[in-house]
Amino acid sequence: MAKKGKLTQYPKDESERPFRPKKYKQFFLIVCEDETTEPCYFEQFNRQFPEDTLYIKAVGTGRDPKGVVKQAIEEREAFKLECCKEIDFVWAVFDKDDADENQTKIKRFNDAFEIAKQKQIQIAYSNEAFELWFLLHITKVEKTKPLSRQEIYAKLQSQIRKSAEKYSDYIYDHEKPKQNRIVEIINEIGNEEQAIKKAGKLIDYHRNKKPIEANPSTKVHILVKELRDWIGNKKKSI
Numbered sequence: 001m002a003k004k005g006k007l008t009q010y011p012k013d014e015s016e017r018p019f020r021p022k023k024y025k026q027f028f029l030i031v032c033e034d035e036t037t038e039p040c041y042f043e044q045f046n047r048q049f050p051e052d053t054l055y056i057k058a059v060g061t062g063r064d065p066k067g068v069v070k071q072a073i074e075e076r077e078a079f080k081l082e083c084c085k086e087i088d089f090v091w092a093v094f095d096k097d098d099a100d101e102n103q104t105k106i107k108r109f110n111d112a113f114e115i116a117k118q119k120q121i122q123i124a125y126s127n128e129a130f131e132l133w134f135l136l137h138i139t140k141v142e143k144t145k146p147l148s149r150q151e152i153y154a155k156l157q158s159q160i161r162k163s164a165e166k167y168s169d170y171i172y173d174h175e176k177p178k179q180n181r182i183v184e185i186i187n188e189i190g191n192e193e194q195a196i197k198k199a200g201k202l203i204d205y206h207r208n209k210k211p212i213e214a215n216p217s218t219k220v221h222i223l224v225k226e227l228r229d230w231i232g233n234k235k236k237s238i
Contacts (some may be wrong), residue, residue: 024053027054027055027079027083028088031071031072034093041183043056043057045231049231054088056227059071065094065095066111068092072090072092072119076090091124092124093125106212113211124220126218126220127215130220131149131156133218135156137186137190137192138163141155143206147216157171163189192228202217205217
């Protein structure tokens, strides 16, 4: 497990683990709405699994919720052929974002959950944005007050600036993921254990609401906790 509830920090020059499908015992596929930040965040967990035990493949799509789930189905089949075995775990990660803007988007958002259930794909949604998960690493979020995407971005930037002098002029620009270094910074200053607890409380508070109405909330913590449990179990077994 990560020490003191924080994500493990990884050396910038650490080489990627080579992918040798036949060597791995299990496979974890995570298909994300975001094309850069989210895949980067999830693939870092690969470095914590004992060699050749479980491999995580994270794919960015740039698609809406229904599109993410449909691509997850396609990616599972392609990954299955690549690995020559069934894919053990498949997750779709997407945001509510503007899904409630009109009836067409509402339907596509709801369809994502229905299709995922039919195709045995787990969902880690965020209402309103994935960055809420990062924000929970460094501050509390009022569960009764809905947060827009832009408000989440602003709070994230503000809290990072307060965290240390070296980040006093930090600018979070969602459109420039490589420059904002958000995964690296959250790994450094954030508390994952606290984020999991906070996210759980938000879900409990909104438990009688539909996902499209449950603002603010995120289920990314469920996926992260599952990854952490697998990391712990794999290390105990060797």
